[in-house]
Amino acid sequence: MYKFLLCWRYLRTRWIALASIISVTLGVATMIVVNAVMAGFTQEMQDRIRGILSDVSFEARSFNGFRDPEYHMREIEKIVGDEIEVMTPTVTVPAMLSFQLHGEWNTRPVQLIGIPRDAMQYASKFRQYLQHPKHREQFRFELQETGYDLRDRHGGEDAPLRVRMETAGMVHRRNMIEYRRQWEQQLAGKPLPHAEQTVNDDSQPANDVVDPFAAVERPLDPFAARNDAAQADPAAPLTGCVLGIGLVSYRHNGAEHFLVLPGDDIQLTFPTAGTPPKAVSDTFTVVDLYESKMTEYDSSFIFVPLDKLQELRGMFDRESGTTFVTSIQIKLKDESRGSIVRDKLQAAFPPHFYSVSTWRDKQGPLLAAVEMETAILNMLLFLIIAVAGFGILAIFFMIVVEKTKDIGILKSLGAHGSGIMGIFLSYGLSLGLVGAGAGMVLGLLFVRHINEIRIWLGNLTGQMVFDPSIYYFYEIPTSVNPWTVAWIVIGALAIAVAASVMPALRAARLHPVEALRYE
Amino acid sequence: MNKHHSANPAGPHGPTVAPLRAQARDGASAHGQAAATTAVTTATTAAGVQRVRPATAPDHEAVAASAGGVLLKAVGLKKDYHKGKHVVPVLRGVDLEVRQGELLAVIGQSGSGKSTLLHLLATLDRPDEGEIWFNGQRIDNASTRQRDRLRNRHLGMIFQFYHLLPELTALENVLAPLMITHGFFSYRLQRRRLVERAKALLETVGLGHRLKHRPREMSGGEMQRAAIARALITEPQILLADEPTGNLDGRTGQGIMELLRSLNTQSNLTIVMVTHDSAIASQADRVVQLVDGQVSDS
Secondary structure (H helix, E strand, O other): OHHHHHHHHHHHHOOHHHHHHHHHHHHHHHHHHHHHHHHHHHHHHHHHHHHHOOOEEEEEOOOOOEEOHHHHHHHHHHHHHHHEEEEEEEEEEEEEEEEEEOOEEEEEEEEEEEEOOOOOOOOOOHHHHEOOHHHHHOOOOOOOOOOOOOEOOOOHHHOOEEOOHHHOOHHHHHHHHHHHHHHHHHHOOOOOOOOHHHHHHOOOOHHHHOOOOHHHHOOOOHHHHHHHHHOOOOOOOOOEEEEEHHHHEEEEOOEEEEOOOEOEEEEEEEEOOOOOOOEEEEEEEEEEEEOOOOHHHHOOEEEEEHHHHHHHHOOEEOOOOEEEEOEEEEEEOOHHHHHHHHHHHHHHOOOOOEEEEEHHHHOHHHHHHHHHHHHHHHHHHHHHHHHHHHHHHHHHHHHHHHOHHHHHHHHHOOOOHHHHHHHHHHHHHHHHHHHHHHHHHHHHHHHHOHHHHHHHHHHHHOOOOOOHHHHOOOOOOOOOOHHHHHHHHHHHHHHHHHHHHHHHHHHHHOOHHHHHHOO | OOOOOOOOOOOOOOOOOOEEOOOOOOHHHHHOOOOOOOOOEEOOOHHHHHOOOOOOOOOOOOOOHHHOOEEEEEEEEEEEEEEOOEEEEEEEEEEEEEEOOOEEEEEEOOOOOHHHHHHHHOOOOOOOEEEEEEOOEEOOOOOHHHHHHHHHHOEEEEOOOOOOOOOOOHHHHHHHHHHHHOOHHHHHHHHHHHHHHHHHHHHHOOOOOOOOOOHHHOOHHHHHHHHHHHHHOOOOOEEEEEOOOOOOOHHHHHHHHHHHHHHHHHOOOEEEEEEOOHHHHOOOOEEEEEEOOEEOOO
16 A cells, blocks of 8 residues: 555655656657558558559560450459459550640650450559549540549649649540641631631530630640541540559649640550560540559559550450450459469469469568568667666666665565565556656647648748648548557556666665665 | 663662573573573563563464563674675674563663664564574564564564655554555555544644644654654554654653653553663663673673
């Protein structure tokens, strides 16, 4: 009983001890915040990676792919049928993207992915990253009239406006064709007729929205129109494609600008499947933009319909009527069983023709790097708490020395060494509880209000603390794992108690007579 | 040597100090103690024997029935202190008997070893040689836990510097030994009764108005009274006092002495008091003088 009474009295009369615990508080709070942010970041990143990568991909090692995906899917079904939710054949091939800007052709390297037209089965999150609300419901490579998102929908009202996105879609396409027509007429020296050009446009309100400067911004290449001119309806979209948003957008003065909008045509050049491969080109109409916020994907992927790509690359066999694909994307019922499925498939198919990998394998280095960072940060922060432990140790020694006489008195009253030790151990435990508890509350509050704090800090220093244009996050993602918090608190408590063990032992071993004599 | 002191309030035929160079003839020898031939046994006067403490003594089997009322006995106690390489002998073979119900004073100069003797008797320290018997049981070689228990339940101690715990109030200080005796729940259960007892005891020592005061808010005399109450709360068989008046002025010291004396007479409390003040010592039933670590024959 006296242990608790004295421990409580010492706590109440010795505020200096609380100073030693502040470092524990700060350490615990920092650890909670860092872990929450890192976990949030990892989770967000994994979500994004999984939005595009299927759980397991079964790939040919050659760009020419393998014959008869249906047969392969049946074989896979036989081996791991129970695990599979859905399989999608795809074709992946490196390509060049070409588009016109200010009358000049821009080209850049891309990864071209052919996916089935309905795109339903392909990694389920794919549609969520499209910019048209309808496409997020259902996507069939069709161009919408208009109505593409005017802002990054993850950014809320704060997100910068997307320049000229309001006309994107068919409206933009018709406008462009109209401008082109007028341009050609001007070149031909004809006077500009004013009334007749809207006849084809079904009196769309689009013309009212037309940006008069658009033409100035993009002077048109007169030769580019030839393709369209050949069409019966010049405004009818060609085969649809989806561009990674990073390929054609940039930020300037806080606004998002686009080099290519939905409705524009682009040209894709890629190798055929023959030997030797020849380059083929075709023109596609951009029907939507893809934004997963994974820069790596957003700035390299272009999605086109699978059948069109197979046709252009010659990936079919006329005699047998079978097609070729380069990979089969497998979505599992339980993602966590990916490595088991991978191992079974690897064992069943000749490894020199096929490679099987999970999404974790593909993003292994990235995920490992984040894990490594988290581990190192945790280690460093835990060292901070350990250093705080030495502070507790020093202050406890001081208190034991100060209380030497009291210890002697207690021993003369018959208190056992273990009881004396109990006083100081429970003292350490109480301080640890206060420190770790305060740290936990502080840390959780910080995590909860991290974005307010970020904005406030930004206003205070006049500098963007977490610039969305760099990180592609509008908010710092956080995820609090209760177990992590529990372990941090337990660890801090253990350190506080461990630091009080030595002084407590010393107190317990004090010789009563010497302690009583101590002045 | 036979130094006689007529113990004043205890009665005209009060006990006399009679350290004799005679082998113990009482029951102590029956316990087969070492043949410390210098053993000093007091020639038990009639008065000393008759003062048998009422059997409030708890679990100890018999109140040293065969010892003729000897409650505490030291035989051939030796104790050295080590200061670096030097060995300083403090006690060089002390024999002492304390009888039931007497107020014994141990007098000596500074450095004569009287405090060390008291610490040994109180089991706060272990002798290098010799034996200590309490209630017919040898206690100097008992385990630490047994000695802690003995101090807690059967011995009371007061000190020159009171040694109250500064963080606790007078009442809590008095309750401290009981808190040590009882565990958390056991104390909680009996708290009301124990607190009543402590209050009553503080009332007895004249501190009924100081229950909630911290030691630093009390005078020296009050602190010593609180310390006495603390020593008595467990109803010990013997009170060991180390210079109880050493830090008090004459009048206050006299007040403490009167309190001790009245406890001695009214509750039949055995008291061993160490002092360097012969005026204080003269109020005891019996006086033993320590000179250079030995009982003096002066």
